[in-house]
Amino acid sequence: MRILHTSDWHLGRSFHGEGLGEAHSAYFDHLVDLARDEQVDAVLVAGDVYDRALPNPRTVELLDDALWRLLDTGARVVVTSGNHDSASRLNFGSRIMEHAGLHIRAAYEGITRPVAVPRRGSDEIAGHVVALPYLEPSVAAGVFGLDEGTHRAVLSEAVARSRAQVPDNGAPVVAMAHAYFAGATTSDSERDISVGGLGQVPTSVVSGFDYAALGHLHGPQTLEEHVRYSGSPVAMSFSEAGHTKGTWLIDVTRGAARGEFIEAPVHRPLATLVGELDDLLAEPALAHAEAAWCQVTLTDEIRPAAAMDRLRARFPHTLRLSFESARKDDAPLTYAERLAGRDDVELCCDFLAHVRGGRGPNATERTALGHAVAAANRHDAETMRDDGSMFDLEALR
Structure with missing residues (x-):
């Protein structure tokens, strides 16, 4: 039979x-x-x-x-x-x-x-x-x-x-x-x-x-x-x-x-990609994934802004995105380590990406955040002069 x-x-x-x-x-x-x-x-x-x-x-x-x-x-x-x-x-x-x-x-x-x-x-x-x-x-x-x-x-x-x-x-x-x-x-x-x-x-x-x-x-x-x-x-x-x-x-x-x-015929292949965002976007060997359904794990130490949008520009069928830091040691970053080298605008962008599940601000939003931070700094400077604070902002600069 x-x-x-x-x-x-x-x-x-x-x-x-x-x-x-x-x-x-x-x-x-x-x-x-x-x-x-x-x-x-x-x-x-x-x-x-x-x-x-x-x-x-x-x-x-x-x-x-x-x-x-x-x-x-x-x-x-x-x-x-x-x-x-x-x-x-x-x-x-x-x-x-x-x-x-x-x-x-x-x-x-x-x-x-x-x-x-x-x-x-x-x-x-x-x-x-x-x-x-x-x-x-x-x-x-x-x-x-x-x-x-x-x-x-x-x-x-x-x-x-x-x-x-x-x-x-x-x-x-x-x-x-x-x-x-x-x-x-x-x-x-x-x-x-x-x-x-x-x-x-x-x-x-x-x-x-x-x-x-x-x-x-x-x-x-x-x-x-x-x-x-x-x-x-x-x-x-x-x-x-x-x-x-x-x-x-x-x-x-x-x-x-x-x-x-x-x-059996393959309607659309599957691909699982792991690495830092810029590396994935630039790697020629990943050309096969451009037509595949993709699951992507980003290992950037700092979550990239607009990660999904940037991924889909090259890999349009990306369906799953997760983040896994490449940091190898078991000790978590301290608060000071997380803030080191980050200005106020970058911190605001990081927060926005966090609450959006990885999607950071676009160019227009980043400009608006920059204006808001600058306005807040000007307001703080004027307040310190007006209320007789014990130090002068210009002196600190």
């Missing part, structure tokens, strides 16, 4: 305020072409189809179009729900859709209905798919009558119940699961599903299958030769800047699975 393994589409999600609709559309174009060119028997989507339980209408339309086009390639499509999906909403009409070749497993009763995948162009069974939706331990334990409400316990029970329904006809058997398996590497963009010490699931739970198509973690990973995460097809956070996104193309036979990772 030849399959495409994908997961964690998170349709409807944004990237630090930037919509990902175009990125998902480009991926679906790629996935449809891949399914047709590689003549796959099935496309497996291992959970987190949507990013939220109530997706907006445009997001639903995007999924509808993608599924219709995938079915048009002649492949069967198997979809499970993830921890971000509303299982009941995703499961609506699932039995009707099976007649068109779309198999959705989001409800508990679907666990005992493995999917028999015919070989493309014939009635011969190429393999079976045990498609397990995300199982919330606190709920699933009650449904299954278990005393232990952990991911390991409920997933083990689901595997046992579903595997018992697979006919032993010599065809390979593939599992789909949405969970955090031991040995995998997380990123910042996944929702924690281990609340309450429920922990990880050992790969032994799915080791009896010819292939396990996993979802939930956003980086592609091979835990064992036949146990893999596809990862998300588009980046969800800057922690994924080092990821190569894509889809697993898997040929599964009884007792073996051979995989090839097919890279």
Whole structure:
């Protein structure tokens, strides 16, 4: 059986305020072409189809179009729900859709209905798919009558119940699961599903299958030769800047699975920049970041004025800006050290940048601050002369 393994589409999600609709559309174009060119028997989507339980209408339309086009390639499509999906909403009409070749497993009763995948162009069974939706331990334990409400316990029970329904006809058997398996590497963009010490699931739970198509973690990973995460097809956070996104193309036979990772198109690359502002703006080697979504950490000892505006002049897609002083010693600067060498106008500019979260005054504002400071100094000088102060301002100068 030849399959495409994908997961964690998170349709409807944004990237630090930037919509990902175009990125998902480009991926679906790629996935449809891949399914047709590689003549796959099935496309497996291992959970987190949507990013939220109530997706907006445009997001639903995007999924509808993608599924219709995938079915048009002649492949069967198997979809499970993830921890971000509303299982009941995703499961609506699932039995009707099976007649068109779309198999959705989001409800508990679907666990005992493995999917028999015919070989493309014939009635011969190429393999079976045990498609397990995300199982919330606190709920699933009650449904299954278990005393232990952990991911390991409920997933083990689901595997046992579903595997018992697979006919032993010599065809390979593939599992789909949405969970955090031991040995995998997380990123910042996944929702924690281990609340309450429920922990990880050992790969032994799915080791009896010819292939396990996993979802939930956003980086592609091979835990064992036949146990893999596809990862998300588009980046969800800057922690994924080092990821190569894509889809697993898997040929599964009884007792073996051979995989090839097919890279997905990159809508916009990610870049994480660290350094002093002037250095970043002048560094020729950073030309690649000019078209990327950027996360910038400035290490200037004094926060530069208008830092974001200056950054976006060269890196227009900068989305995140933070400050981290390059000062190495642990002792904080004293008040006198912070003021050393700073005149009144510069101190006012620093304060304005501080209250604005790093954005200092522009040229017009700086001129106005200069006039205000000069006027204040003149007022102080006149006041000292008028009230008979014990020292003369001109003498101090």
